[in-house]
Amino acid sequence: MKSFAEGRIHWESELKSQVSENEKVIWFHAASLGEYEQAVPIIDALKKKYTSHKIAVSFFSPSGYEVKKKDSKLDIVTYLPLDTKKNAGKFLNILKPEIAFFIKYEVWPNLMDVLEKKQIKSYLISGVFRKQQLYFKPMGQFMAKALSKFDHLFVQNEESLALLKDHGFEQASISGDTRYDRVISQLAMNNQLDFMDKFTASGELTMVFGSTWPEDLSITLDAINNAPEHIKFVIAPHQINSAQIQKLKKSITKKVLCFSEIENQNLEELQVLIVDTIGLLTKIYSYADLAYVGGGMGLSGLHNVLEPAAFGIPIVIGKNFEKFPEAKMLRRLGGLFSVSSANEFVSIFEKLISDSMFREKSGQISGHFVNSEAGATQKILSAIDFEND
Numbered sequence: 001m002k003s004f005a006e007g008r009i010h011w012e013s014e015l016k017s018q019v020s021e022n023e024k025v026i027w028f029h030a031a032s033l034g035e036y037e038q039a040v041p042i043i044d045a046l047k048k049k050y051t052s053h054k055i056a057v058s059f060f061s062p063s064g065y066e067v068k069k070k071d072s073k074l075d076i077v078t079y080l081p082l083d084t085k086k087n088a089g090k091f092l093n094i095l096k097p098e099i100a101f102f103i104k105y106e107v108w109p110n111l112m113d114v115l116e117k118k119q120i121k122s123y124l125i126s127g128v129f130r131k132q133q134l135y136f137k138p139m140g141q142f143m144a145k146a147l148s149k150f151d152h153l154f155v156q157n158e159e160s161l162a163l164l165k166d167h168g169f170e171q172a173s174i175s176g177d178t179r180y181d182r183v184i185s186q187l188a189m190n191n192q193l194d195f196m197d198k199f200t201a202s203g204e205l206t207m208v209f210g211s212t213w214p215e216d217l218s219i220t221l222d223a224i225n226n227a228p229e230h231i232k233f234v235i236a237p238h239q240i241n242s243a244q245i246q247k248l249k250k251s252i253t254k255k256v257l258c259f260s261e262i263e264n265q266n267l268e269e270l271q272v273l274i275v276d277t278i279g280l281l282t283k284i285y286s287y288a289d290l291a292y293v294g295g296g297m298g299l300s301g302l303h304n305v306l307e308p309a310a311f312g313i314p315i316v317i318g319k320n321f322e323k324f325p326e327a328k329m330l331r332r333l334g335g336l337f338s339v340s341s342a343n344e345f346v347s348i349f350e351k352l353i354s355d356s357m358f359r360e361k362s363g364q365i366s367g368h369f370v371n372s373e374a375g376a377t378q379k380i381l382s383a384i385d386f387e388n389d
Contacts, residue, residue, distance in 0.1 A: 011079050015094050018076045024053040027097035029080060032061035034304060035103040036068060038126045041181040041377040042101065043073070056095060060106070067278070083108040092118060099384070101125055102150075107135075109146035116149045121385055124153045126177045126376065128325065129160040136167055154380050157325055173383070176376035177326065183310035184374050191286040195259070196234075198267040204230045205289045205353055210281050211238040211303035212294035216318060217248065219342040220292060223349050224272065225253045231353060234284055236275040238294055238303065245276045282307050290352050290359060292316045296338070302327060305336060312367030314352055314359055316345065326373075335366035 019025070026046055030036040036057065043055055056076035059065040069077045076095070081087040088110040100115055100122040102108075107124070115122045124147075134140030135147050147153070147169065154175035155161050164172045200206050209220065212235060224233050233254075237245065249256055254271035259280075267273070275284065285291060291308035295301050296318025305315050305327050319340035321327040330336035339345040352359045 008079050008081055011081050012090060012094070015076070015078045015091070018078070019056075019094055019096075023096075024050070025056050025076070025095055025097045026050065026053050026099055026101075027056045027058070027095060028101045028103065029058045029106050030060075030064055030103045031106055032059065033064040033067055035106070036064050037182050037304070038103050038178045039101065041178045041185065042125065042380060044185075045377060045381055047073070053098070056097065080108075083110045085110050085113075088114045092120070099123075104128060107143060107146050109142055112146040112149040121151045122149070123380075123384060124150050124155075125380060126175070126179070127153050127155040127160060128157070128323075129155065129163045130323075131163060136163065151385065152383065154376070154383075173379075175379040175383075176373055178376045178380070179304070179306050179326075180370055180373040181375070181377045183304075183306045183370060186282055186307070187310060191283040193280065193283050193287075195262055195267060195273075196284060196287045199234075199270060199273055200232065200287050201268045204232050206232045206234065206287055207290050207292065207349075207353075208281075208284055208288040208308070209233065209235045209292045210285065210294060210308065211236065212292070213238055213298050213300055214244070215298035216292065216294040216296070219297060219318075219339065219345050220349075221251060222342060223346050227349075228353070229271070232270070233272045234275060234288075235272065236281045236284065238300075240276055240278060242276075245274060249274055285313070286311050288313050290314050290316070290363075294318070296320050296327075305330060306370060309335065309366035310370045312363045314362035315366060316348055316352075330366060330369055333365050333369055335362050335364075335369055337362075 028039045028043060030039055047055060054075035057068065057074050058078050058080040060080050065077065065079055068074060081091055092114050097120060100120055102124050104126050135144045151171065153164060153169060153172040155172055156177045158174065161172055161174050245258060249258060252272050255269060256272040256274065257265060257270055258274045258276045260276050285308045288308060290313050293303050293305045293308065293315055295303040302317060302321050302324050305317065308315055309330065315336040317327060317336060317338050319338055321338060327336060331338055337348045339348060
């Protein structure tokens with residue numbers, strides 16, 4: 001909350017310092033880092049097509065802004081100020097975007113009002129809608145009005161489209177989720193990590209626990225400690241808190257080190273590696289034989305299951321995943337397994353490590369699913385009305 005508040009104190013002057021007169025700007029707004037990842041395929045495509053334009057990205061959350069504020073891919077990175085009429089006017093008068101893209105859930109009434117008045121085309125990308133949302137309730141008419149001002153709503157699934165149509169939103173179509181394009185692009189990148197090469201050099205089964213919270217570890221830690229010696233584990237906590245990291249390390253009875261401690265160590269002898277840094281998880285997934293994706297045991301929200309799925313491995317998650325259509329579909333297909341207790345985790349964990357055919361089939365389902373859902377980026381690009389086309 002401190003970063004959230006302090007980051008906005010000087011938003012106006014900091015934005016002005018990044019914008020010059022007569023520049024052509026394409027603007028993306030994402031709540032946080034996860035939503036930004038959904039924008040990346042569109043950003044990459046537009047950067048190639050419109051080389052004279054600057055790419056601006058605004059964030060609502062510090063977790064996105066702090067990570068991406070020095071990203072060389074982006075020309076302008078800023079906090080989105082609180083959505084007041086005055087702020088919305090100032091923000092758009094400074095940025096002067098030619099076109100605006102909002103990701104998934106981001107709908108801000110005052111901004112939408114100013115965008116409409118300035119005749120700046122705006123699009124919602126990878127939207128997901130549920131009947132419980134405010135847009136579809138009598139008390140939420142102001143939000144429904146804001147939603148109606150988008151030039152087009154690109155949604156992920158049939159349920160979202162049907163709900164919008166039932167409530168009179170005709171400017172909508174199914175594009176799918178751009179995250180599939182994003183994670184597939186990772187396969188073509190160099191995912192090699194020297195420390196992971198050394199850690200997995202013996203060829204033993206490797207399980208990666210990605211973006212875990214204490215609630216996730218509470219049902220998995222005993223299984224890690226009691227696992228056969230030939231299984232290796234990488235644990236990448238979502239929050240890098242030194243006290244919590246040390247507490248986690250002390251609770252592990254196997255040979256364990258943190259990433260920050262591995263210099264001059266024989267990594268091949270380790271059984272557990274705790275990754276106490278950020279930015280490496282996607283590449284680490286490329287070394288995994290199976291994965292546990294965190295966030296689902298608590299209420300913080302399930303993290304991205306598509307990253308490990310793209311590498312064709314089976315996935316285990318916690319019990320809370322109803323708001324994540326990709327997890328629900330993967331579970332129905334058999335590439336992902338949900339657990340609600342330590343006993344349930346042990347059961348699926350033991351089956352996955354002991355039955356290679358079951359493990360490989362589940363992984364193939366995950367990989368095929370991601371490939372089958374790709375293509376949202378092209379659908380969006382072919383449908384947007386950009387005056388420079």
